[in-house]
Amino acid sequence: MSSPAHAAHHAPQSFVRKYLFSLDHKVIGIQYYLLGLFSVLIGVSLSLLMRFHMVNPNVSVAWLGKLWPTAAAGGVMTPELYLSLMTMHGTIMVFFVLTTVPQSGFGNYILPIQIGAEDMAFPVLNMMSFWTTFLALVVMVAAFFVQGGAPLSGWTAYPPLSGAGPLTGPGEGLGQTLWIVSIAIFCGASLMGAINFIATIVDLRCKGMSLMRMPLTCWTWLVTAILGLLGFAVLLAAGVLLILDRLAGTSFFLPGGMMINDHIIANHKGGSPLLWQHLFWFFGHPEVYIAILPGMGVASQLLSTFSRKPIFGYKAMVYAILSIGFLGFLVWGHHMFMSGMNPYSAMAFATLTMCIGVPSAIKTFNWIGTLWGGKIHFTTAMLFALGFVSLFVTGGVSGIFLGQPALDLYFHDTYFVVGHFHMIMGVAAIFGMFAGTFYWFPKMFGRMMNETLGKIHFYLTFIGVYCIFTPMHMVGIAGNPRRYADFTNVEYLAKLIPVHQFMTYAAYFTAAAQLIFLFNLVWSWTKGPKASANPWNCTTLEWTVPSPPPHDNFGGVHPVVYRGAYEYSVPGAPRDFIMQTEPLPVPSGD
């Protein structure tokens, strides 16, 4: 076990110790952020290729042929290549963007400061966690470059496809093996991170920072860490079994009597593909909350700050976060209604799934309650927080349909599901990241981002994502199957092709709009106006220190907290916000 922060480490001098193998949670947070940024560029590029192929399945593109001489011979993508792009898009987005940036990126940077700690509990473990994640990304991306290319089995890697080896398809040789190895490494990294987050929140809060005075962001990082801890441990175990099925000839998940591409598979028998699904989704559903919970925390923080009002129902929010975390472990079966499960089991999973609607609705109600009657400041960060709430509601409502076994049987393999999870897990979570970026950028880099560019970026993105993903629900209802590389020759889907063209153009448009964000990020990083310590007039501890904060966060001072995190517009107070560190004169709202 690495030594805790209190064996305080000094500010490093050399480049390598300062920026590469840094123990400073702030540097590590930025490293995670940049890793996520790199990953999202890959992920978005893959999705654009997919959208292109879907509406131009037979158009030859010369550079595609150069990139993939076999899989896109003559410049036309094979269905297998399409599936490998889909697999890698999903995997990279879910693991290296949605899991990494909100928790490990922002969480690492902001959490210790928000609770008044000098660093995370185990700085060395923290550094190892980042570099292990980096290694996992390298192994994952390497899958593109090996014989046969990237795997085809989707981010869920269902056996037998993912377990039976190269016979099942071009990417199912070394590519799939690298995929599983990368995921196993990623699990190890996430476990290290989760241990650090939990120990930090439990033990390193400063004087007066009781749990119920923590900003809601900290609560979401705590619960996300718990979900990661329990979920990734299970995925790691399942991944090991899958690797053994592939490499050691075991039959955990592979059944007997398989006939694959005219070959009889004789060396496996008795395994259960459903067993993988259970283990995978026991991780996979909490993973959805790992992606979205930190976004909820950011939205709560921002809605309160920019409405200049205390968060509506702080305690209810905390209990809602906790119950979402708890219920998240009981509903994995709703991803498997199609598996032929007992209808009574399906009923139980459906009922529990509906239960998650309750804390989710509490949160939404409280967000609206926070906005109600507030003096709303429409900063870019606030716009993205509002966008988060919008997308969360839209994506959540379609989840209620999918939670019904009878409806899911129809919807499950259609674009309805693609639209649903992109809305809630993809785009909503990414809006949380955008909100966090605009909100914390001044703290992290000491400069302000450009608000005009930010707002243009917000509106284009907000409109763009609705244009991409709303029609997906419609084509899904019309019966358009997902995961198909080409359906231009299917008669009953012919009428839907214009809708797909619209979605593809919307995807190009939205992706292009992200260039504004990238420009804003780079430009502001180098040339943005200097940020003060507290540019948004916030109450939480990270805004009591200079931007960016010194190496030990508080410059040798040990902060003491006297009040809750959201004391805005307190009657009788001289300003419309009271910092958590301000001692008494105004009666506290606790």
Place this chain on the structure above:
Amino acid sequence: MPASLTHDILHGPPPPIDTGWGGGDDGGGAGRGASRAASFTGLFVLLAASTMAFAALTSAFVVRRGLSDMDDWVAVHYPPILFLNTAILLGSSFVLDLSRRALKAGDRSKFNSYWSAATALGVLFLVGQAAAWYQLKQAGVFISTNPASSFFYVLTAAHAFHLIGGVAALVYVDVQALRLRLGPAKRTAIDVTAIFWHFLDGLWLYLMVLFYVWG
């Protein structure tokens, strides 16, 4: 620590104290004991993760066992050396605690010899596990032979993987002790290592029950 967790929730925020660092543990005390407390929290969280991983493997074991017909799942004749290994592992835990008691009583040299003995027993356990694998291999039972053998190899390997980490921690403490570097800060390392080691005992006993009762 968990005590302050519930304390916070039940008793609300603590009164403001302006002494800064340290002093009491009312609600969020990043005081002098914090690094020790964080080490214990980190340990227990790690144990929770390991428990989850073994729970996942157990559920896979139970499901796979339930799905199997008679000629698929063939019970493995576990090598009897496993019982000897069990005794060695339990013995190492026992000696480890003698060692901690010696330290409490202030007897450093006794601590050193007991701790070294416990470390040696830990290594011996690993050797014994390797011997068990070798015997199985000689009997023609490999990881891919049938699901019972697959699970035996997977579970024992996962346990051994944890144990290697435990032995590394034992060796670390031992080296520090023999080099007379066992200051008060290292007491945390001693306690954390010992708790982890006892956990591995419990885990092993659980696996033995799983093998012999359900396998």
